[in-house]
Amino acid sequence: MIKVDPEKCLRCGACFRDCIVEVLKPDEQGFPSLAPELEKYCLNCQHCLAVCPAGALTCHGVTPEQCQPIGELPPxxxxxxxxxxxxxxxxxxxxxxxxxxxxxxxxxxxxxxxxxxxxxxxxxxxxxxxxxxxxxxxxxxxxxxxxxxxxxxxxxxxxxxxxxxxxxxxxxxxxxxxxxxxxxxxxxxxxxxxxxxxxxxxxxxxxxxxxxxxxxxxxxxxxxxxxxxxxxxxxxxxxxxxxxxxxxxxxxxxxxxxxxxxxxxxxx
Ligand SMILES: Cc1cc2nc3c(=O)[nH]c(=O)nc-3n(C[C@H](O)[C@H](O)[C@H](O)COP(=O)(O)O)c2cc1C
Structure with a gap:
């Protein structure tokens, strides 16, 4: 349900720091990982996908490429x-x-x-x-x-x-x-x-x-x-x-x- 591209991942921790239900955690090498027994608690809020500076995360099948780039906000x-x-x-x-x-x-x-x-x-x-x-x-x-x-x-x-x-x-x-x-x-x-x-x-x-x-x-x-x-x-x-x-x-x-x-x- 959450896939990480190890080629792109910077292991910066931005994704698990922003995980509201704290199910995304670093593995021994520092890559984000979601234990199967915790999957049911994932809210699919896609914060991990949205925050990743390297576009390394796919969440519930949604890839960074499918996301809209950040645009200008009204002043x-x-x-x-x-x-x-x-x-x-x-x-x-x-x-x-x-x-x-x-x-x-x-x-x-x-x-x-x-x-x-x-x-x-x-x-x-x-x-x-x-x-x-x-x-x-x-x-x-x-x-x-x-x-x-x-x-x-x-x-x-x-x-x-x-x-x-x-x-x-x-x-x-x-x-x-x-x-x-x-x-x-x-x-x-x-x-x-x-x-x-x-x-x-x-x-x-x-x-x-x-x-x-x-x-x-x-x-x-x-x-x-x-x-x-x-x-x-x-x-x-x-x-x-x-x-x-x-x-x-x-x-x-x-x-x-x-x-x-x-x-x-x-x-x-
Ligand atoms: C929860 C809610 C229910 C409302 N129901 C109606 C309604 O049934 N009919 C209506 O003409 N206006 C309705 N209004 C609009 C208010 O009457 C309106 O906000 C108020 O008259 C102030 O005008 P404004 O929205 O132009 O500032 C409702 C507004 C809210 C927030």
Whole structure:
């Protein structure tokens, strides 16, 4: 599972010093080695592969040549602008994003960290606005049913102030977005609460850098829970739950300034 090329290895120890579970250890000659009985503890985090200055390590079949070389990072000022200028977008153009953009967005999903490095999230992207329209219509009908029968007030009192808007046909769940992405998480994942939000937060910032607008939808997470048929249409696998949902598409609004939020209390 971890292979070392002795011709290239400098025996510098960078790989085993960075092994989080300390399963990679030097052998008698100083080459990194992973004892068979410790293999099961390897998280496949690939730190050893990433840190090796000589490109001597192959981890779980991934070679240094298959890895992307280290590229330039955005300078802090630009990164700060990205964070400060991100806004929840609730006005979208009624059009699909370009297929290349959707591919770029899908590819970034593999890169978010997960607790214990399990990487067992499943993502469902609605990449066609017609399908989104279908979800919008069906969800609206189901919400109206719950509101009219009085069930909504019992199930989700927090939704009370939006009921009138729903009955008037406003899409408070999907905000008229042409696309959405849902992160499905195994119910027994070690960090089931955090993983979906982190993954879609990375997706969120990357999307903004591509000029794509986004909006979290906590409402959609709830609303799918109440609609088994739509949950099935979304393709939620058995043993998983919807962890987080992000709406996205081409924004139909431009912001002129980064409005200052209230300061958080930060202790030091
Ligand atoms: C966990 C979470 C759930 C949210 N759910 C919704 C939602 O269901 N509908 C919505 O329009 N906005 C939702 N938002 C967006 C917030 O309302 C939004 O961040 C807030 O209005 C501030 O605007 P900003 O994101 O532009 O700074 C959610 C945000 C978070 C972090």
């Amino acid at each position: 802090p000022e630009m990164m700060g602008n990205l964070v400060r200028q991100r806004r929840s977008i609730r006005q979208y153009e009624n059009e699909n994003l370009a297929p290349e953009t959707l591919v770029q967005l899908k590819k970034i999903l593999a890169w978010s960290p997960t607790g214990c490095n399990v990487h067992n999230l499943i993502f469902r992207m609605v990449d066609d606005k017609e399908e989104m329209e279908h979800f919008r219509r069906e969800m609206s009908e189901s919400l109206k049913f719950y509101i009219r029968t009085g069930l909504m007030g019992l199930m989700y009192p927090g939704f009370k102030r939006y009921m009138k808007e729903v009955l008037n046909g406003k899409d408070v769940i999907f905000r008229n977005a042409p696309h959405m992405i849902a992160a499905f998480v195994p119910k027994n994942a070690p960090c089931a609460e955090a993983d979906p939000w982190i993954a879609l937060s990375y997706f969120d910032l990357y999307a903004q850098s591509l000029g794509v607008g986004t909006c979290w939808s906590g409402f959609a997470v709830h609303a799918f829970k109440w609609n088994r048929r739509l949950k099935k249409k979304l393709g939620l696998p058995k043993g998983y739950r919807i962890g987080a949902i992000l709406l996205f598409g081409k924004p139909a609004v431009t912001y002129q300034r980064a409005a200052a939020p209230e300061n958080y209390l930060v202790y030091s």
